[in-house]
Amino acid sequence: MIIKNATFVTSAARAEQFLTPDKPVIAVCGKSNVGKSSLINMLANRKNLARTSASPGRTRLVNYFDFGEFLLADLPGYGYAAVSKAEKEKWGVTLQKFFERSKDIAHVLVLVDIRHGATEDDVAMIELLNYYIVPFTVVLTKADKLSRMRAESHAKQIADSIGLTRRNVLVTSSQTRAGREELLQKIETVIPSDDEEPKEGKL
Ligand SMILES: Nc1nc2c(ncn2[C@@H]2O[C@H](COP(=O)(O)OP(=O)(O)O)[C@@H](O)[C@H]2O)c(=O)[nH]1
Numbered sequence: 001m002i003i004k005n006a007t008f009v010t011s012a013a014r015a016e017q018f019l020t021p022d023k024p025v026i027a028v029c030g031k032s033n034v035g036k037s038s039l040i041n042m043l044a045n046r047k048n049l050a051r052t053s054a055s056p057g058r059t060r061l062v063n064y065f066d067f068g069e070f071l072l073a074d075l076p077g078y079g080y081a082a083v084s085k086a087e088k089e090k091w092g093v094t095l096q097k098f099f100e101r102s103k104d105i106a107h108v109l110v111l112v113d114i115r116h117g118a119t120e121d122d123v124a125m126i127e128l129l130n131y132y133i134v135p136f137t138v139v140l141t142k143a144d145k146l147s148r149m150r151a152e153s154h155a156k157q158i159a160d161s162i163g164l165t166r167r168n169v170l171v172t173s174s175q176t177r178a179g180r181e182e183l184l185q186k187i188e189t190v191i192p193s194d195d196e197e198p199k200e201g202k203l
């Protein structure tokens with residue numbers, strides 16, 4: 001799949017503002033600072049489509065981007081220690097409301113830092129996705145921070161730790177753009193096109 005001209009659509013602060021999409025939605029979620037915005041920029045071939053930040057916890061909205069064949073929803077990051085309990089709960093409710101509308105969501109990319117592995121929050125996120133029967137792929141980020149060999153062994157370990165096969169885990173780096181093609185291929189298999197059934201059914 002070739003991404004021609006990805007654009008920002010809108011931000012939603014509350015569930016009532018979530019889009020009723022006219023094309024498949026790919027949602028991106030993960031811990032604050034895991035590299036969501038960077039991954040979106042890499043996919044879009046843009047430097048600043050989604051804002052990236054060295055200080056975590058800034059994205060508190062669901063940001064929608066139009067990628068042509070699909071919409072991409074950048075979800076609020078979770079697990080940022082410095083926010084209040086009340087605010088954390090608010091985010092939890094926002095995420096939950098988002099996934100309640102699971103029929104609107106084609107696929108979720110759950111981003112996990114390849115160095116640190118899945119956190120408790122990631123596991124909770126995956127449980128939520130399983131509960132609402134939303135298909136997902138785990139996307140490991142920042143692979144450039146490890147040697148190729150260590151990256152591969154981390155990928156196996158992380159997949160194992162959350163009960164997935166290595167095949168369901170992609171290794172990426174927004175810095176080196178490693179894994180971009182594999183990720184786009186994956187997206188292509190999960191979005192139904194106009195004239196054919198989805199290539200990969202929900203198992
Ligand atoms: N080395 C490296 N740094 C990255 C990568 N992706 C993101 N970062 C850095 O990690 C920090 C957080 O990234 P950001 O995309 O804003 O994370 P978000 O909070 O999940 O949206 C920024 O300082 C990025 O430059 C990557 O693939 N490699």
Ligand SMILES: [Mg+2]
Pocket residue numbers: 036037038050051052053059
């Ligand atoms: Mg971000």
